[in-house]
Amino acid sequence: MNAAPDHLSGVEQSGATDDSLQHVHEHLLHHKPEKPHGYSATPLLLLGLMCTVVFFGSIYLAHYSARFDPLAYNENAKPSSGKIEPPVVTPAMLGRRVYNNTCITCHQTNGQGLAGVYPPLAGSDWAQGSEERIIRIVLHGLNGPLTVSGKEISSAMAPLGTVLKDDQIANALTYVRQEWGNNAPEVKPETVARIRAETASRTQPWTAPELLKLGN
Amino acid sequence: MNSPAQPNRSEQMEIDASAKWPVLVLFGSAVVWLILGGALQLIAAIQLHTPSFLADCEWFTHGRVAPAAQNALVYGWGFNSALGFGLWLMARLSFASLRHGGWLIVAAKFWNLGVLLGVAGIMTGASTSFELLEMPRFVTLLLLGSYGLMGAWLVTTFTLRNTENTYASQWYLFGAVFSFPWLYTLAQVMLFTAPVRGTLQAVVDAWYVSGLYGLGFVPVALAAAYYFLPKILGRPVANYYLAPTAFWWLFFATAFTGGSRLIGGPVPAWLATTGAVANFFLIVPVVIIALNLFGTLRGAATGSVTVRFIRWSLFAFLAASLLNFALSLRGFAITAQFTLITALRDWLLLYGCFSTAMFGAAYFIVPRLTGHAWRSSALITAHLGATALGLLLITATLGWAGWEQGRMLNHAATSFTDITKALTPWFTAYSVGLMLLTIGHLAFFVNFFWSLGARCPVTGDATPAVFRAPPAMEVPSA
8 A cells, every 4th residue: 555645546535525526616706805915906907907908909890890791801901982983985995986887998997998999097197187077088088099108099988977977076186196006196075066057058078179278 | 497407416416427427428429530530631641642552542631531530530529528528517507417417329320420420421521621621411410319319418417407506618619519500501502402502612611611611610629628727736727717708809700710711712702701800809708818828827837637728729719810811911821822721720629629628528537437456657747748748749739831831922033843742751741740640549549448448446646536525626815
């Protein structure tokens, strides 16, 4: 028999009955341990901790909850103002649609036309030149021959003044003047309306010499 | 019930006698599941560094054996031991014997049948895809029904108590016993009966897992700590007047922590944030519990095995709470979330905090039920030593490896293969840690059944407390 108490063998000793455990703790539940000297800081510190946790937790919740938006998956998401930004539409973008419906058959997607038959628009001195001339061409058509970027073209273009409205003509021309490396100022619908009014009596297509007289 | 009874030793022995067979059956089943689940867990861990291990056997492929191990440990070991301990302690503190204990044994048998079918279902490939709810659906009602019977016994024992006072351990047990049916039925309905859609399924599952650990197992471990420390040391809980505050804060805050498991995951931001805030709130109860229990432990001669196990449990509780808090901080979570560190947090809760508390409880309770001592003190020492070493090794391993893993995962140029290769030595160390724990489990297993079989009278000065008038606990002066 081992003389030293072997605490591991046998049974755990208990230091108190369940009854005294209940009674002592029932008493302690309502009585804080008194400090004979000084003041117990524990309750105050715990109150401070509780306030800190609630304060910090609320700030954190407000900051990272993305306003409880069920569709916000990023806690740093900025609040959406509710207004939807309208997409930016330029005259050239509208003109592209007119061009694709009307002009593309002869002048082609790349604006190169067809050598000797349909004049090129890309890099063209006419297209980037005086808007007075090209508006008239679209309104009333053109009868060849003419020289575009130093090349002879002999062909005719149908009048489109009755098919297209002023803003459609202006947008299509703006598209042509700013696409494929072209760089000329846009054409205003007001300009088209003015020229349409000035040339209202015209029934025949224009010819190159007539247009060249208009100057810039 | 209404007369403030003054229970004497014979009444206490009567309570222990009424609890004997139900609690021994539950503890016995728990120990068997601990061995089985531990073995499965070890297999799953070995496969992480030696992928060919048992890979040709369909039942033991990693995708099956890992959830099977987790379910066996949670529902097999965890629930059996928690209910065994809970029923005994509730009877003791309520000064009421467990009536009609035969029903409890029947319920325990059905529970274990359910767990067995469930784990076998997982291993044959019938598992679901939700963490800790992997068991096939046919065991759901079996588990709920048999749990309901045992839970009802615990609640009834509390309501029929022969004392006007209630103690902290009773509050925690009472809370824990209600949380499981609530969590389990809601999770079953929302995931299987009428499944919610998409992301919400992951949210429900995270809520269930965090609730099961935080509202089921941790309170049981705390009930053990609140009971055994004053009981064995013979000194009252320090600052006990704060304990009710801790109890309420713990239960309310923990119920909201589920979302924090999904920080950084594809869920609405407010869910994760609410979970993080709930984890901040948990600081208060953790501080109070630490004041209560470490205050009781301070300066005490801790020769007792139970107290030593409980002390490990408390350290693990603190470590897990600290990790939980750190994982709620986005700066830490950006590296640590979804790595081995989150696995470490769960393991610390289930094993470090809960299981060690149950070991301690078993060493105290079983001799009082059987009336004779543990067969071998060497095996107890082995269990304690293996548990301590295993806890330290696994905590260090998973912590360090998880941090490395997170760093590498955040580094886009590092390939996944390189990460796996870099982690291999850490996984090997993890396996070694699990082997250590298994040695402890085997010692516990052998000692438990050996003590049941052999009539081993208590000798020498290690007189069992149950045969002796214990000293009354004194209210400290002033």
